[in-house]
Amino acid sequence: MSNNSIEGPEMRICIIMMLKDEDELAMTWVKYHGAVVGYENLFIFDNGSTQAGTIAAIDHAESKGSRVDRGQSGFLAFKHKGMTFEALIKRLDQESPYDFYFPLDIDEFLSARLSHRYAVTPTEIFSVLSKYLESPDALMIRGAPTNHPLKPSWYDPSEGQRKFFFARGACVKLDHGFHHGITKSGKTLVTDMVYFHFHFRPFRDQQAAARKKLEGFVTDFDRETIRSHQEKKGSGFHLVQYLLQTESQYYAEFDKRTLIYIPEFSKSLDAFSLDLPYLKTRLEEIALTPDQEDARISTVNDADQLAACLDRSAGSLDRLFKLYKRIGATARVEQTAEAILASNPANFLVRRDLIHLAVERGLVSQTKSTAWSEARYHLSEAEKQESVAAEDLIYIARYNSRIGDHEVGLRNIQKAIMMLEGDEKLAARLVQAEIYVENKDKSRAIKELEDITPKLHRPNQLIRCALMMGKLGMAKSSLAEGRRSIGVLRPARTTPQDYLQLAKLFIRNGAAADAKIVMIKAGFTNFPQMNLLVEFHEVNFELDLKELAKQYAEAALAKDAYHPLMVERLGILQLLERTPKPVAEPLAPPVTGKGIGVMRMFTGIRRRG
Known part of the structure; x- marks a missing residue:
């Protein structure tokens, strides 16, 4: 074709x-x-x-x-x-x-x-x-x-x-x-x-590919060498992160992303009798199933039928845990996780899911004390394990603070800080500042923020600093950090909530022009979550960004044609004159340097007659 x-x-x-x-x-x-x-x-x-x-x-x-x-x-x-x-x-x-x-x-x-x-x-x-x-x-x-x-x-x-x-x-x-x-x-x-x-790619392949592409750009793959290359933003610096991450860190990054299900490309490949890239390697790596059929399991009933055919070995339990987690079967995830931990208490990745589920349950249920007790038990068990990694301590500290155990959280975050260096240490200190704020320890929070903020450069970190400063009554500093974050906003490193929180910070402080810049940078995304579509619509509508507000209203109505607020707002927007799209600026300076001789091998090209 x-x-x-x-x-x-x-x-x-x-x-x-x-x-x-x-x-x-x-x-x-x-x-x-x-x-x-x-x-x-x-x-x-x-x-x-x-x-x-x-x-x-x-x-x-x-x-x-x-x-x-x-x-x-x-x-x-x-x-x-x-x-x-x-x-x-x-x-x-x-x-x-x-x-x-x-x-x-x-x-x-x-x-x-x-x-x-x-x-x-x-x-x-x-x-x-x-x-x-x-x-x-x-x-x-x-x-x-x-x-x-x-x-x-x-x-x-x-x-x-x-x-x-x-x-x-x-x-x-x-x-x-x-x-x-x-x-x-x-x-x-x-x-x-x-x-x-x-x-x-699956983690091991991702690291191998990163090394291959960085060859020639770095003298060696010593951690300090590649970290220096990353800090200087040398060619291919974005690949360095994969060589510095552990497998759990690599996969945890995807939990922060907003994902949508797009079956069309798989259908295109099916038409040509092709599989999705990495499918075989992916299934082998996560041990989900010995063949591709199990990847199609999408209901609890189907997963339960598979479970009935498996033994209770560690490999089978791990396989079921990932399968139940993928299809969102929360109760089964908890049951399978408990069985895994009974034989391997040191499995932090599994215990982490139980901590998260318990805390989330406590936030929405009437039995908060019971949920909090479960979370405290698993946090305590995780903390007891030998050689707890710094990244795990940070996770534990966050949830300690989230359920009100601020002093325990501070103890754990300080342990993590002592184990880290460079940007990783700064990131841990930012978590420490958040715990100070949650604990209403204003003086220590301000002191920590004043020390670390000038050294931070990632958009998410700067936005978090700006929000904390706002909570602490540091309005001028909050606005300054918010504006600094605008310059480094990047889709790959900025979540939808980051855009929303930053725009709302500017709106609260009367800086609508800055809020508009943020929302224009965010642009339009057809989120699978209805609440995000509505929230992005409301902020754009408030800022008089009509075209973006209209796009989000239409996307929300495609999911729920009778949403009363969206029906009303879309009617209003259709009566207003559309704002013309801004003309894009000319792009980067031209590439300089001598090219390589090309097309010696491409002979016999006919002119178009």
């Missing part, structure tokens, strides 16, 4: 990609894009692959008509791939023009956003793409739904992802990561194209 599937004139789409040793992704990527745009329109640079699966995928593509260049091996070729791709696009524009050029990474899969779902077929993709034919602007994708390494078909929408492609004759400059594209018009147009982004 290729470009010929749309009606009207044939649309020619060129996809360019460089890879090295990507056995898990290569064949899926090649077959998917070969089916979508035609193998003859794939241009593949091999950066020196040695893995059998990758070589087989490249050979398969070449045998089907793809253009393969095996002369771009080594670190320098990888470093200059943006200029290499740019040179290829310009050459093709001269010799055999395409309607569109997509520079992709091996973990990116082309798709498009429709009104209420994502494209499933090539016909749908081309229909969306046809709107941008002959555009002179730098074309930016709408988003890159990013995978969850343990949950097939669940994605972080990542609607702020900056990735560029070009229409015929438009490309002037392209950077290494394709995050900045410059065209003759100097303008940017956000399109409805998206990339399904399989960035997150």
